[in-house]
Amino acid sequence: MAEKITTASPAPRDHDVIIVGSGAAGLSAALVLAERLKVLVLAKGTLQSGSTAWAQGGIAAVLDEGDTFEDHIRDTMIAGAGLNRQETVEFVIERAPASIQRLIDLGVPFNREHEDEDSDGQKETAGRDLHLTREGGHSHRRIVHVNDATGWAVQAALLKAAEENPNITLLPGRACIDLVTGRHEEKYSGSGRVWGVYAVNQETGAVETHIARATVMAAGGAGRVYQFSTAPRGATGDGIAMAWRAGARTSNMEMMQFHPTCLYNLEVKNFLITEAVRGEGGRLINPRTGARFMESYDPERLELAPRDIVARAIDSEIKRFGLDYVHLDISHMPAEFVREHFPTIHEKLLGLGIDMTTGPIPVVPAQHYTCGGILIGLDARTDLPGLWAAGECTESGLHGANRLASNSLLECFVFGDAAARDILACWDDLDAPPPIREWDASRVTEADEEVVIKQNWTEIRRFMWNYVGIVRTTKRLERAAHRIALLGQEIEDYYGSFRVSTDLIELRNLHQCAQLIVMSALKRHESRGLHFTLDYPETLEIARDTVLVP
Known part of the structure; x- marks a missing residue:
């Protein structure tokens, strides 16, 4: 559809870079850019409503003495069924430890192996202090986490830092419609040069035109295209669709990951049971036969096989036996161990009448992650001049045909940082925005049939x-x-x-x-x-x- 044109007053333009999305990728980019530039961050809902805050498991990084970058790279390539791009996998994994350190510096309270109180009441750690758990597809323990609510802790730390930065403006309640491109301007006609976004102010209903020299798309995935998904309500593929309409290529959009273990409950939708439950000993059981069934599908890795294999195994059991769900059972582990490792899940399930320390959890697969998206390079550039992208809305080459558990947040940090540093490096070569014609709502009416x-x-x-x-x-x-x-x-x-x-x-x-x-x-x-x-x-x-x- 052609853009609507008018001479309406534009939104304030006292910023250099626009970032669409206030999750891990967007805020990571914003914090680096704000060292030199004025940054505007737009969020469709609240600043905390993206997918980052929903992440339970953790962040994958080589931190254990027995682990290596080569092992993590191999595990990622195996999970991705060889569709990954080797240079991208190496690029991300080699930067993982530094990403974890930046989060620690921001105050993310990752779980630690041993904590003692010093004389001032401050916690100090002994030895290799970060507690590492293991998830499906990983050959080592390499998942750093904050109990079973890592995403929430990461989001809180990033948001606090952004709120305290005078060069960052956070603007929630803006639903972006389309990218502003230069195809109406003679100099940029047909180039697809991006100058920002048109966005609806959800409070007033007015369409605002936000213009900047550079734009970073970090709007998340498209999980809500499916009836059953662990993704938040706002994961409607906005960034992917906007970039496509503006002329950017997409890659591997058929690769939609289904998480094997979403809680089966008719009253509660989209509650994920983290992969770490299986990593810490959880077993998948057919409720009709009472048998552990992963031996028939992946006898070597069992419940710790990659997600695509486990999800298909559960789907097969459900269809073969006419089940509504299968059981995930960790009740054979000590009750205190389960409560300590999974406090959020344990409390949530207790409220639904399920005690995971004494009995199984009913689970089914649900859409979980968009592995394809806007095609980007190692510098996070898209096909469109002036547009960078990072996070779940992209296809960077990291995940291939199946994302390895806990590589998603990692990708956000690495490519958010990469986008910001590339923008800073080429800043002096970027043109200032030309006069932009505004959105025209003069010929539309209120919807008569919602x-x-x-x-x-x-x-x-x-x-x-x-x-x-x-x-x-x-x-x-x-x-x-x-x-x-x-x-x-x-x-x-x-x-x-x-x-x-x-x-x-x-x-x-x-x-x-x-x-x-x-x-x-x-x-x-x-x-x-x-x-x-x-x-x-x-x-x-x-x-x-x-x-x-x-």
Whole structure:
């Protein structure tokens, strides 16, 4: 859809860089940029409502004496089924220890092995002090964590530092619509040069035009395109869809990770049971037979196999035996051990009548992570001049066909930092923004049938779950593509006729991401990692990315 043009008053423009997203990737970039530049951070909801705060497990880094970068690289490549880019994997993993140290410096209270009180009441540590846990696909204990609520602690520390920085402005309640590009300006016509974003002020309903010399997209993944997902409500693929519409390529969008163990509860949705439960001894059991079943699917790694293998195993057990769920059982471990390692999960489950110290947890797979996204390089640059990207909205080459547990937050820190440092390095060569024409709302009206948005949202998420889920076929994918095409014109007509709202923006982006996922899945004629299709069950000898060009 063409941008709407008017001469309305612009939003204040006293910033140098705009960052879309207030999670780990966005705030990591902001803190580095703020050493020299004025930074504006836009958040769709609250500043804490992104995916970062939801992360339970931890952050992977080589810190143990018996571990090596080579081991972590190998584990990442194996989990990613060879689709990873070796240089990216090395780039990220070699920077992991430094990322952990920066978080410690910011005050993240990672769990430690031994803590003693000194004479002043301050905690000091002895020996190798960080407590490391293990998760599926890892050959060593290398997960640093804050109990089972690592993401919340990291988000709090990053946000505190950003709030205290005079060069950072945090602006919540802005739902971004599209990137501002230079295609209307003669000098930049057709170049796709990005100058910022159009965003809805959710309090006033007005569309603001935020302009800057550089823009960093860190808007998270597209998990809510599926009916069942551990992702927060706002994970609607906004950054991926906006970049695609502006002309950026996407890569490997078919690689949607399903977490094996989401709590099965009809009253509570989207509650993740961290992989660390299996890392600390949790067993998967068929509730009908009472047997531990991972021996039939991956006898060597069992419950610690990569997520794609465990998720398919659970899906197979559920379908073969007509189950609603399987059991995850850690009750054979000492009760105090379980409460100490998983206090958040233990308390949440107790409130639902489940005591994980004495009995099993009912679990099912659910969509968890978007491994594909906007194609970026090691400098976090996209195809579009003036646009960098970091975090779950990107495809950097780190995750390949399946993300290794606890590599996600790590990617955010490393590429948030990379984007910021590349912007600083080329700052003097970046043009100042030209005059930008504003958003025109003069020809639109208030929506008369909000039920249309709700209906389309529900329909997309349901057929994506049924047709583009853990196990796929060409026929199912074609059915999904047909429904996407039918909905496309209806959504665009609605978007072009009525005043934009957050719900409408999200529906448009969900639809766009669903289309990209299905297009990518239809192009991959093999089963690799997270993309498993009954029509092409074999894995090809050479791994190739699925790159889509607008």
